[in-house]
Amino acid sequence: MTAAAKLKTWYWIHKWSSLVCTLFLLVICLTGLPLVFHEEIEHWLDDGKPYATVPEGAAPADLDLIVDKARAMYPKEVIDFVFMDDEEPQVLVGMAPSYDADPDLAHYIKFDAHTGELLKDGRTVSQDKLTFMGMMLALHVDWFTGLPGELFLGLMALLFVVAIVSGVVLYGPFMKKLPFGTVRAERSRRLKWLDLHNLLGIVTLVWAGVVGVTGVINELATPLFGLWQATEVAQIIAPYKDDKPPAMPSSVQGAADAAGKAVPGRTVISMNFPGNRFATPHHYMVWTRGSTPLTSHLFTPVLIDAGTGEVTTIAHPPWYLTALELSRPLHFGDYGGMPLKILWTLLDLLTIVVLASGLYLWVARRRANDARIAAMARSPVAALEAGAPS
Amino acid sequence: MSARAPFLKVWGVPGLLGLLTAFGLLAALLGTGVWHGLSWLSLSIPILVAARYWIAPRK
Numbered sequence A: 001m002t003a004a005a006k007l008k009t010w011y012w013i014h015k016w017s018s019l020v021c022t023l024f025l026l027v028i029c030l031t032g033l034p035l036v037f038h039e040e041i042e043h044w045l046d047d048g049k050p051y052a053t054v055p056e057g058a059a060p061a062d063l064d065l066i067v068d069k070a071r072a073m074y075p076k077e078v079i080d081f082v083f084m085d086d087e088e089p090q091v092l093v094g095m096a097p098s099y100d101a102d103p104d105l106a107h108y109i110k111f112d113a114h115t116g117e118l119l120k121d122g123r124t125v126s127q128d129k130l131t132f133m134g135m136m137l138a139l140h141v142d143w144f145t146g147l148p149g150e151l152f153l154g155l156m157a158l159l160f161v162v163a164i165v166s167g168v169v170l171y172g173p174f175m176k177k178l179p180f181g182t183v184r185a186e187r188s189r190r191l192k193w194l195d196l197h198n199l200l201g202i203v204t205l206v207w208a209g210v211v212g213v214t215g216v217i218n219e220l221a222t223p224l225f226g227l228w229q230a231t232e233v234a235q236i237i238a239p240y241k242d243d244k245p246p247a248m249p250s251s252v253q254g255a256a257d258a259a260g261k262a263v264p265g266r267t268v269i270s271m272n273f274p275g276n277r278f279a280t281p282h283h284y285m286v287w288t289r290g291s292t293p294l295t296s297h298l299f300t301p302v303l304i305d306a307g308t309g310e311v312t313t314i315a316h317p318p319w320y321l322t323a324l325e326l327s328r329p330l331h332f333g334d335y336g337g338m339p340l341k342i343l344w345t346l347l348d349l350l351t352i353v354v355l356a357s358g359l360y361l362w363v364a365r366r367r368a369n370d371a372r373i374a375a376m377a378r379s380p381v382a383a384l385e386a387g388a389p390s
Numbered sequence B: 001m002s003a004r005a006p007f008l009k010v011w012g013v014p015g016l017l018g019l020l021t022a023f024g025l026l027a028a029l030l031g032t033g034v035w036h037g038l039s040w041l042s043l044s045i046p047i048l049v050a051a052r053y054w055i056a057p058r059k
Helices: A003-036 A038-045 A063-073 A132-141 A147-175 A189-203 A205-219 A221-240 A252-262 A319-332 A337-378 A380-386 B004-030 B034-055
Strands: A078-084 A090-096 A107-112 A118-124 A267-272 A283-289 A299-305 A311-314
Touching (some): A003 A038, A003 A132, A003 A147, A038 A132, A063 A078, A063 A090, A063 A118, A078 A252, A147 A189, A147 A205, A147 A221, A147 B004, A189 A205, A189 A337, A189 B034, A205 A221, A205 A319, A205 A337, A205 B004, A252 A267, A252 A283, A252 A299, A252 A311, A319 B004, A337 B034
Antiparallel strands (some): A078 A090, A078 A267, A090 A107, A107 A118, A267 A283, A283 A299
16 A cells, blocks of 8 residues: 555544544543542532541441341342442442342442441432432443443444544654644634644543543453353352252351451452352352552452352452453542542543544534535636645 | 654654653552652643643644
């Protein structure tokens, strides 16, 4: 291919990958703005009871006690998970009408981690989706449609990555004769915005690339997790295939303690209950995390036999789950304090300008072409002298 | 003029800003304390560069 033909091909790739994804990406960037601050906003909107004041180093409440309280509140329901926050003294107990019920009917109850006192009886997932933050999340992730929406927006994010790569290829020839940072503001509005599109695009390149790629990976969470369950987890539970799941699972606190002992130096963060789709019918799946900045994002699951209360095995999540776990902080920007969140917001705003200017350039270019064609129709010779439409 | 000069002229600043961004993203992920500070600093630079040329363009 000649250089000109190559350039045309890359231009075509850039134009179409951007055009298809831009409107979705604009929604994703806009809804991403409040989502960066979801912790702060949720904290601010929280209407639950405040945490008990306890002396430094106070012992946490027994998990069995907390889970029994939750069971007593909804005796006909099942326990999905227990989540022990290490940022705040809270224990969340997730419940659902049954293990194969519509995930929208799930809900959680918040307890004080020290006293075991009930702090808040939370909304169901479907009610949560109608709150402001719930809507922001749905528009960001799946448009209220679950897996199909996740895969579709994942595809849009992939097109965004293609647009970034092709945009970088085009940046070279466009900037060959111009010093970095040139914005030709006087000649025409289109030229000014072309230069700004190139400038802001190249400046945000690595950030947008990382957030784009990790966005694709996050949208693949459901199939990636399913793949792991169908491979490593399926092997672990193969010996149980003739057993009946325990009627009443073993002690919750016992399972958490056993898991903590099995992986010294790691902290138990949450546990999925036997029967829940993230556990197995026979096991608690206890998630532990490391203590360094990096390993605090990497989870090691420990499977606890819910009949005996003993450790069955420490699982070794494959590389694609590690990639998924690292894709969360790198996408959310929640791993470097408030200044990082503010930087995330500014880079997001710059990306919105890149998207909007790209859309404007496409419209303006079409308009310019239409005008040239109209001029040609009026006076073919003059138009030819002025140059044919590109 | 050598063949390298135009390449650096086009890609020098974008390459540097890209490296700063990558460093900033990883520093906060791998470290705490001073690494968070370095992360904030290095991620601010591309934003400041964008603002500088947007507000006062090079003609």
